[in-house]
Amino acid sequence: MGSGAFTLALVLALSTCVTPVERKLSGLWRNEQDSLMEISALADDGGFQGEYLTRVTLAGGCTRISPLRGAQQQPSEVAWPTFAFTVWWDTFSNATTAFAGQCFVDASGREMLSTTWMLREAVGSLEEDWKATRVGRNVFTRKRTPKGKILHSLSPSCEDAALPVL
């Protein structure tokens, strides 16, 4: 590939999840475990909100759409912005999760959110604090969908309580 083509590819890449103006962290994303998240448009300070629908749980069982909240580092000079967000599993879990990651565009132009997460479980006492934190990785890719808040149409209908999730 000549340098001209490379420049073009780079420009295309920058027009996707990177450009400050468009702030394309927003949208619908899916990870390797088929969990979904939908991120809102970014506020001027980089803040965003969204929803997370996990497909995996610590204890099995039914999950619900969970709120997420975070911020993208303002990408003044960095081509690939970093971000972090937290998900709280509301009524069906006593755990909390935090993700931190960076947005990339791979050679084929595909947007990726490369993230590391911590899953913090509630423990009953300070003596059990040592075992409360799990760590892992997730890569999200953009999921193309029809317009609209589609996450809600994907939510399971069950009402069972479930335990911590990702």
Added chain:
Amino acid sequence: MGSGAFTLALVLALSTCVTPVERKLSGLWRNEQDSLMEISALADDGGFQGEYLTRVTLAGGCTRISPLRGAQQQPSEVAWPTFAFTVWWDTFSNATTAFAGQCFVDASGREMLSTTWMLREAVGSLEEDWKATRVGRNVFTRKRTPKGKILHSLSPSCEDAALPVL
């Protein structure tokens, strides 16, 4: 200490960082490295905002007060709520940090926020992604202060750019 005294201590403990009604995650906290954070009153859904003033940086240099945003798991049945929040280092860093932890009250009635954090640095390409995430621990204790947003009075006045921080 008799069981009556113990009950009293427990009640006092529960009246501090634990009680759902009072949501005392709010306030000023200091960690082992003398970094400070101030957390706002919690919203009805557990969400909170705040400010973080770090004392340590990856590259040395001057720091600034940075915004934080997160949520506390609603402590329906759990005595010690978990929480998570993100800090973004705004104009002086290309990194982002996420904390996840749990609030405890130790035997002497001292409130503690036992947290694990990830510090995500921006890297220039997907090939460098493997090395972008640091992990560590911080324990915060409540810092008693005069009323008011004291974090601002503690902010350094320098204007130098600095690198990622905790």
Added chain:
Amino acid sequence: MGSGAFTLALVLALSTCVTPVERKLSGLWRNEQDSLMEISALADDGGFQGEYLTRVTLAGGCTRISPLRGAQQQPSEVAWPTFAFTVWWDTFSNATTAFAGQCFVDASGREMLSTTWMLREAVGSLEEDWKATRVGRNVFTRKRTPKGKILHSLSPSCEDAALPVL
């Protein structure tokens, strides 16, 4: 797939990296970054040694084959044994790495070592200890090769010093 076929597949799987008798953690493995490792036959207590040739470094530069040492949990009742090992980067780095993981066989019969690692850098003082530990993930798959200690034939010939690696 009928249950007979499933049983057969399971038996095939168990005959690869799982069987206690054969202890097939030994052999040559490659991860996503094209780093290679060669693990010796396991000792009776699960201990093993080997060599690691990284393709990525914290500071760039030339790498050398590095010794590794670890142990596999004795898989008495667990079909998929866990293991952990450490790599030390000898003369070309002041860092140390530890991996912990588990051996799996995926649906297509491919052996995988799913690992999480920590990379510990040396820091100059206790005050810098907070930033010394990176965390990440690596998946290794078996690399088929001609007989012999092939890692040595793949070693770079340069003599330059380099910095920490994975």
Added chain:
Amino acid sequence: MGSGAFTLALVLALSTCVTPVERKLSGLWRNEQDSLMEISALADDGGFQGEYLTRVTLAGGCTRISPLRGAQQQPSEVAWPTFAFTVWWDTFSNATTAFAGQCFVDASGREMLSTTWMLREAVGSLEEDWKATRVGRNVFTRKRTPKGKILHSLSPSCEDAALPVL
């Protein structure tokens, strides 16, 4: 403290857990949870063996002395050597643990091993792999004892099986 006194303190510090000649990682260490480990004399290549007696377990229950194996980075130019080791919980657990850390001497001359660990549990399938790894921190300080392999005298006598531990 004058610079002369500081130099003296530094020399004293270097004569403890740091000096390459004496290789003082060996000995008996205790962490915040009262777990104990005993590290052998270091081999010429930095390798060491030892034993670990944990006081905490994932599932409660009785523990046994467990073997550990690791290596210290050869501290050619680094005053404070890094190290890593693995512990395997032999017959009473299906988990494996890896530690990575660095040896420090604090201002009062007290030797410390500042470590981060991963605890890898065995899971039943690749689908559960995401939740298998916990992360945490431990600080070990030297425990002064009478001569001899004292860890064995501290071992619990129970014969019950127990689950993963640190």
